[in-house]
Amino acid sequence: MNAASGTPMVEALNVHKRFGLNEVLKGIDMTVQPGEVVCLLGPSGSGKSTFLRCINHLETIHRGRISVDGALVGYREKNGRLHELPEKDAVRQRAEIGMVFQRFNLFAHKTALQNIVEAPVLVKGVAKKDAEARAGELLTRVGLGDRGGAYPSQLSGGQQQRVAIARALAMDPKLMLFDEPTSALDPELVGDVLDVMRDLAKAGMTMVVVTHEIGFAREVGDRVVFMDGGVVVEEGPPSQVLDAPREERTKAFLSKVL
Amino acid sequence: MATSPTSPASDAGDIKAVPVRHYGRWLFALIVLVFVASLLSSAIRNDNFKWDVVGDYLFADRVLRGLWLTIWLSTVAVVLGIALGTLLAVMRLSDNPVLRWVSLAYIWFFRGTPVYVQLLGWSFIGALYSTISFGVPFGGPVLVSANGNDLITPITAAILGLGLNLAAYQAEIVRAGLLSVDEGQVESAKALGMTGAQSMRRIVLPQAMRVIIPPTGNQAIDMLKTSSLVATIGVADLLYSVQLIYAQNYQQVPLLVAACIWYLLMTSILSIGQYYLERHYAAGNVRELPPTPLQRARARAASVRFGGPGNPG
Numbered sequence A: 001m002n003a004a005s006g007t008p009m010v011e012a013l014n015v016h017k018r019f020g021l022n023e024v025l026k027g028i029d030m031t032v033q034p035g036e037v038v039c040l041l042g043p044s045g046s047g048k049s050t051f052l053r054c055i056n057h058l059e060t061i062h063r064g065r066i067s068v069d070g071a072l073v074g075y076r077e078k079n080g081r082l083h084e085l086p087e088k089d090a091v092r093q094r095a096e097i098g099m100v101f102q103r104f105n106l107f108a109h110k111t112a113l114q115n116i117v118e119a120p121v122l123v124k125g126v127a128k129k130d131a132e133a134r135a136g137e138l139l140t141r142v143g144l145g146d147r148g149g150a151y152p153s154q155l156s157g158g159q160q161q162r163v164a165i166a167r168a169l170a171m172d173p174k175l176m177l178f179d180e181p182t183s184a185l186d187p188e189l190v191g192d193v194l195d196v197m198r199d200l201a202k203a204g205m206t207m208v209v210v211t212h213e214i215g216f217a218r219e220v221g222d223r224v225v226f227m228d229g230g231v232v233v234e235e236g237p238p239s240q241v242l243d244a245p246r247e248e249r250t251k252a253f254l255s256k257v258l
Numbered sequence B: 001m002a003t004s005p006t007s008p009a010s011d012a013g014d015i016k017a018v019p020v021r022h023y024g025r026w027l028f029a030l031i032v033l034v035f036v037a038s039l040l041s042s043a044i045r046n047d048n049f050k051w052d053v054v055g056d057y058l059f060a061d062r063v064l065r066g067l068w069l070t071i072w073l074s075t076v077a078v079v080l081g082i083a084l085g086t087l088l089a090v091m092r093l094s095d096n097p098v099l100r101w102v103s104l105a106y107i108w109f110f111r112g113t114p115v116y117v118q119l120l121g122w123s124f125i126g127a128l129y130s131t132i133s134f135g136v137p138f139g140g141p142v143l144v145s146a147n148g149n150d151l152i153t154p155i156t157a158a159i160l161g162l163g164l165n166l167a168a169y170q171a172e173i174v175r176a177g178l179l180s181v182d183e184g185q186v187e188s189a190k191a192l193g194m195t196g197a198q199s200m201r202r203i204v205l206p207q208a209m210r211v212i213i214p215p216t217g218n219q220a221i222d223m224l225k226t227s228s229l230v231a232t233i234g235v236a237d238l239l240y241s242v243q244l245i246y247a248q249n250y251q252q253v254p255l256l257v258a259a260c261i262w263y264l265l266m267t268s269i270l271s272i273g274q275y276y277l278e279r280h281y282a283a284g285n286v287r288e289l290p291p292t293p294l295q296r297a298r299a300r301a302a303s304v305r306f307g308g309p310g311n312p313g
């Protein structure tokens, strides 16, 4: 990756985040270039999910800056002061960032197809027919072309997660965030979901992936970031961070996961 | 390959087991049947019920007019109550503290005072405020003005009294429903770029319906009967109509029986409606919906015709 060229897709500078008195993020710096796949590793409670949620403004940050594709997330800068974005602008930013959750969070009262169609029609005003055609294509792409009429309760975890990925892709995001997308799955279902993500990475999608799948990080990740206690401990190419970690904390974590 | 060739059920297709016999159930059903039959026959043969009078008045003009008023008054009050109640519930859960407090105060007042007093209150408004006007408050220009007695007729008072009171209860029912929906649903709606209002309307409310409908059915059925309170402000609903009739002919029992027959019929229809509404909103929540009574009857008819399953021998 040529880090010097163009606008980064994600640029986080000295990001701090508190829940009450509990400071969860203590100055995170991170840059993600367009087309890059960054894997976020770290022990439970280290702030990975929180950081991911700050990127699409599901959480507000208390200090620092996050920009996505050159635009400040959640704020507008005017005369040297930050102004909170009104809902309609904040919503437009989020619509361009796809997010996939550990627990899938498919809309329980809608079929797989309806799950995918909902947001493009409601948020972007896409014609229902076009959205349905596109949803059909996306379902085929994630290997579920014949399950469009199934409700989430009728799908396995792995199938639900693939629908969730298709649902996020239907909004044509320029960035995809994955929060432990395979952690809630039975081991034999993990592969299908990782395959879909691998294809997505090959197609050039910019991705930030929180994962414990070291194999995936090694193969697909352009860069691995190791977080602990709300700070970035170590980052670099997978071969370096995963195979020759410099920091003790990284070594200790990897010895447990591998 | 079956490991135990002596077991007869191991390889021979579908299991045909002898079902458990529920002798206790049959016995209990018999007792209930005898009890109900004797109760009915005692009522039918008792001349004091005057079934011919019940028949005479069941479709009497005044009764039917009262019935019609009960139906539409309850409907309007329930619709008003549900609409306002839903709004209050959404306000109560909003980020905006002003909306939260307004909703809380409303619920506090309308749930905290008897509905009977609220009905009287609305009907007295004409006496308390001889003119009702809207305009800039504290002495500013008046925009709309009307005579209090013209504006608040007994019917309007009845609708407001019943509907606004129902709204306070309905708000809590809807709130419980909204809280029952998993937070993850809202998260993913947000992450897809929906506004709070969009995710409320398209994602949260439809899923909350499953929890909201049963107690709301209760409320609607209750309203049919609570609406009889409007007699006190001079509105002739079903109950008040039969009361007016037996005040003249002293046939209390048969007229009350006639009224109850209508009430039972109306609540039965509502219960059936509720059953199908619940099924509609169960989409995605039950892996396979049990068949409706109608579907079951059809299936049974079909299986009888084609020599039903499960009857070996």
Ligand SMILES: Nc1ncnc2c1ncn2[C@@H]1O[C@H](COP(=O)(O)OP(=O)(O)O)[C@@H](O)[C@H]1O
Binding pocket: A019, A024, A042, A043, A044, A045, A046, A047, A048, A049, A050, A051
């Ligand atoms: N909504 C919240 N309110 C309070 N504390 C929270 C909330 N979300 C996360 N935390 C806390 O923040 C810390 C980091 O959590 P999280 O970002 O989920 O870690 P990870 O995803 O790395 O396991 C944890 O200590 C957690 O308890």
Ligand SMILES: [Mg+2]
Binding pocket: A048, A049, A050, A179, A180
């Ligand atoms: Mg997490």
